[in-house]
Amino acid sequence: MASKIDSELKSAAVLQQMQQHLQSDAGKEILAKIGFIYQFVIAPKKLGKDDEMFVVDLKNGKVYQGAYDGKPDATFSFVDDDFVALSSGKLNPQMAFIRGKMKIKGSMSAAQKFTPDIFPKPAKL
Template identity: 65%
Template sequence: MAELKSDALMEQMKQHLATDAGKEVARKINLVYQMNIAPKKIGFEEVIYTIDLKKGEITKGAYEGGKPDATFSFKDEDFVKVALGKMNPQIAFMRGAMKIKGSLSAAQKFTPDIFPKPSKM
């Protein structure tokens, strides 16, 4: 399985959710997102992550507690761009770089703000 850039981002996110700032984000949003992240092409060899902002957890694999509030499909590099605020989610959606299933109002709450800011090297 290819190593995704998104894996490192999810790892940072996991640690972020354990902090007070991360817990605050989870409390505010209180939704469950499923991310289907493909190395090269949406829909192929996807790695699935569940970002559970009800419990403040990130797990690898499909959501098991029913239906996620919104499911996103991305290519790895596009997910990283959106998460880091380098690509606007609405533009990504309009260009087809991001596909959404589920609640659009839930999807709109998925913004780069929920990710930890990259630490300056």
Template identity: 65%
Template sequence: MATNSTLKSAALLDQMKLHLSTEAGKQLTKKIPLVYQFNIAPKKIGINEEIFTVDLKKGEVTQGPFEGKPDATFSLKDEDFVKVALGKMNPQFAFMRGAMKIKGSLSAAQKFTPDIFPKPSKM
């Protein structure tokens, strides 16, 4: 998915795309067959957002909106997405304090946890 994005989130989503092609990633798609859309803003939610789709049904990560209705759509700032993905911010906490907005199924949204991201490799 090599994007021309300047968002830190895009690099994490690229890693996720590679992760979904592994055996662990394939197990994840069987466990959580949902589609998530992320509207990620550089500084302020709703302004200059870049849209990414994580389709766990197909095991794909793409840039652009999902064609159809995603199970859950998250809107958040780039830095908050990175914190949530790396497990440095609890997704429920981010939602409650307004750092993350969610549309769609809340039960689907609750399955989106840092556990679905590949662990960063030690360099």
């Protein structure tokens, strides 16, 4: 059962698509390949101000709003626009980390599997 992501963030639309994507055959391949639980802390403009939390569970194929009940494999912190750029492939995860646009806590090996490839490709208009 998909839970509604209720947020004003642009990232929320990406995460909502991700939720549907994980139900597809391509999504099931991602689950088999990655199998980690990622938590995201996303702020509208500046981290630490009005942050929202989301979980992308690539073990069980769930995406939801809120904190993970337990210890996620990796937690990423972003500003909304940087998350959208990264998920669409416009921002390289390594460069985002080096430039301080993405903060990581938790397992670095789990974090390294977090790439734009796990996100559904935006529909071509």
